[in-house]
Amino acid sequence: MSITLDSPLDMHLHLRDENMLSTVAPLSAKTFSGAIIMPNLVPPISTKDELLAYKSRILEATKGHTFKPYMTLFFKPTYTKEFLESVRDELTAIKLYPAGITTNSEGGVAGFDVEELRPTLTAMSELDIPLCVHGETNGFVMDREAEFVSIYEMLATNFPKLKIIMEHITTKESVEALDKFENLYATITLHHLLITLDDVAGGMLQPHLFCKPIAKRPQDREALRRVAFKAHPKVMFGSDSAPHPQHAKESCGCAAGVFTAPIAIQVLTELFTQYSTIENLQAFLSGNAQNIYSNIEIPKKTIVLEKEAFLVPNKYGDVVPIYAGETIKYSIIERKEI
């Protein structure tokens, strides 16, 4: 039996730049209708010119595909309302990183002083610009996300009209926060639905499964699965596909990030089928995001999958994907772009 999905969206994607961009961008663009593009380049995207130039490099790299890059800026508390108004039409969201918490986040926010953040966050909420957040403190690695929930609560209560997206959630505490605050939403990755810390470090260390936030406990994965499989209206798919060259992953000082973009939809289809919730995949993969990011334009694209073995390549360019060299159960057999 074939499975048809319309206009899949990836609401958290790293496309990088230069050669890496040319390698990875087409892999997302041929399958997804659009994606929220993370701004953590070196230096991060923080001006209108940088944003527009990056957008045109992405469009060039994805030529021939119907694909919308939804652009973001790297949050700075110095952004004024005038600046945000001037860039509003080019921008889908702003991404906030705590300083130094993940790849290329050194220029992020330190301290979370609400008064320091207030002018920019107030302007964002007036202009209806969603705030995407990498929610981790710099505490003990397994507790970082749960500790950050109090910062989400502080943001959600101080800025009740601001849409706040808890990016790549990994814990039951974040899942619980969703239902406590009207203006909190979340993205969930494929890998956090699949793995726990055991898969990363329980046996031989698996650098290609190492990412931020680190995969957590079985009960956390269970909480994520519960809301993803029923397509809870406040959660949406965001792959957090984060490519690094093989030498940066298989080295002393492994870079954080799992590369999932080329096989994300196939494996999601397998997972949702396995848990008898395939009827909810369309909402998780597109419908919920359309409701949450209410004013984005979504290109029409249809993909058809069949239960047909697919051998995952060992590498795409210089990047090792999840399931490299393994066979997954579903294949994309047709793509219709309009």
Ligand code: NCD
């Ligand atoms: C991301 C990256 O490599 O840019 N890495 C990751 O482990 N998720 C950054 C991020 O999303 O935190």
Ligand code: ZN
């Ligand atoms: Zn992140």
Ligand code: ZN
């Ligand atoms: Zn990310």
